[in-house]
Amino acid sequence: MIGEIGETAAKLKFMGIGYQFTGRDRLEAGIDGIAEAMDENHPTAMMIAVQVKATRAARYTGENDNEFTYTVRAADLEYWRGSNLPVILVLYRQSDDTFYWKSLENLVGEAERTLRFDKKHDLLDRKARDRLAALTVAKQGHGYYVPPLGGGEQAIVNMLPILLPAEIFVSQTRLSNREALAKMNKTRNGKRYDWMINETSLWTFHDPLKSSVRDLVERDQVERIETDFLALHDAKDQQHKFAGLLRHTLAHDFREVLGWDKEKKQFFFLPKPQGIARQFQYLSAKQKAKADVVSVYKKSKDEGPIDYVRHHSFTPRFERLAEQWYLVVSPSYFFTADGTRRLSYPETLLSGKKRLDNNNTVRRQVIMWHRLLSGMSFEDTGQLLVSESVEDRILIIGEPPVLELPKSVPDDVWGAKANKAKKSDEDDPQGSLL
Template sequence: MTRQQIAGSQGEAFVKERANAMGFLYSPYGPPEAGYDGLLELRDPETGAPSGRLIAVQVKTTDDGSYTADDGETFQYLMDAEDVAYWHEGNLPVIVVLVHLGRREAFWKSVDDGQGPGQRRLHIKRSANRFDETARDALAALCVAKSGFGVWFPTYKGGERGHMNLLEVVLPKEIYVGASPYKTGRDALFALLEKEERPPDDWTIRAGHFTSFRDPRGTVLDRIVDGGSIETVSAADVALPDDEADEHAVIDLLRRTLAAQLDGLLAFHRDQKAFYFPATVKTIEKKYGYQSLKIATSADVVKKYEKDGRLKYVRHHAFEPRFWRVGDTWFLSVSPTFVFTWDGFRPDRFASGRLAGKKQREFNSALLGQFVMWHHLLTGLGQKGATVSLFDLEPERDHILQFKAVEPLALPRGVPDDVWRSTEVVPFADGDQGRLAL
């Protein structure tokens, strides 16, 4: 046996040792001309059972010496052209493992990361591509079923907390119902507009039946409801109907009531059906301070973007609200999004394209960070003396609806953050449009 063959055997033994430390199985594969030196099989991290999910491995071993273009942190490896062509025809993920026996170290790279002519050149980064236990999640993430959907990777045994984008709606105890001379809310609104430019909107009229969480007596609403017919009933009796059509009517009332409470604090974009932070008249931009999951922080919730000293567009943090009923409890789902304007006030005609591009660049953690911000704002609704929300700017406002935090779910398994990040597209350099603090 030649020295090269001995080194090759020692390199494979080294790879097997490292693979076992990661919880994987390593098996030699076929004769030297087979194209692969071995196969990594992923195992269930809890039971140790083989998964049937494989990674093909080619091991390249050296006793001593240096790598090409080695600057101490990065170096390069040039793959054989025939090998690359062979691997790309297969249906298994393939990695190259470079073993340096003299330094007792190994580095890996997926052959799909090849660059240059023929996609043959691999760029190895020592801090990111070590073949040891730190590579466990990234290697498992290679096991994408090419004929189907999904990805398999070992999960955390200890689990993690799952945050839902829901807030529990705390309804008032009472609701006001009565008869109206108008058959529809549209007809009644015309009557109100004859008396006031901005009449209240937190009420509904369907088939001449008036409903509101606010007492209409002694207000401008006297014009659209018969005061003698008004009754005060339990909100639960009305807000938890058995009929689906009646449930849709409750959703409409909840939506209108929320909009009335947010009026003057947040603006509403009718096309996107989203509430958003309005711009300030003088400076356009606006910051909002809040308590994240870890620290007190702030976000640029209205931010302008300029080029060559000229304003290009303004980005506003926003959320799309939707009310859901689960059993006897109502929830508000908060879906973070963005509104784009030309100057903070006028619509941006390229808004749909900017929003689509922004969504493609959103990180998983950024979405959670935005929800935490809205959660912080909405749960502070009407809490006098609190320093947590915009609503403290108007302590006289009557906040009929209240919102409570929903406890995170205790998930039995957790997804490694590094695996999520490895699939995320690196965002463009656009200021703070990426992550919000968690």
């Protein structure tokens, strides 16, 4: 009787979270029913085999407020291994009307017969529908699609529109790019690198005769022209040169807060002039927010020598679509030994941090970078992060485009990864930028 009650209750539960449930006849040997994912009441042909184990009121093994264990029979485990459908175990307790579930994929050996259930994470409710749907997709091949079954959301495109100055200066020069850099490096005061040499001409958005760049050009051969003449040129090599000019100009605009690494081709937050660790405060979508953009990690927890320093960074790419230039921001991390010297082997640290990042983490980073580049930061205890005012900058960065997605990005599909990311955000404030 309790078995029949459990299967009926499971059917109602699956229907409540957006799945069809078809029970099997009494000849079943370890599969009680088939659950089919529904997308807005439309069947998807995405099937899950379900085994229901029901009890009236008994406590599970080792049960406490947070977890318990359940041991499956060896014969059942052997039977489930031969299934061509993903198999889940659903535990139902009538006394408190609770449902917990666990995927039975990849269980190997006697030791894995004992399943550990987390009462919060393994609860069978509407929050589990995307994780259940993810089980139905073949994991082999070059990639696979995890279908989101929840509602829609706004997606931020990591392409920031650039408002260019109306005019640009084109000057004749006799110097090669290498010779010009060598000459500028010898300049004592007012060094500027926000220029690009194209064959015998130098391009820059500022008047070269009013800065140290005047030593690089023929002073009687300076011409002011419309920016669109170069920005909208159809030749690919001209577009590449113009993109290089944009990168140099951006580096100049933010030279007091961002460094540039030639090897990684990344902008990264510089350490504070007095000290190393740095915090950036900005206005997020709804409230004031802050991020530890330069973080110091020591060999021991609170004292001792520095182990490494982590900097928030991004890889820039300048793209022209139609008649609009965009800055494509790809958030990442940059590692140094002491805030200035690049760490010799940062790959393990980088891959470890990237594994913890989820959709929300990257979204917050894109917002953070937009706030910095567009000047939407604010003072904290009287100290301004960027000393130059927005009016002094050459490039003006606009709002990133926003798209309305019909389906949300199902972070919970990645299961353990999402949980690790959440735990990291709680233990380490850098994981969550808000």
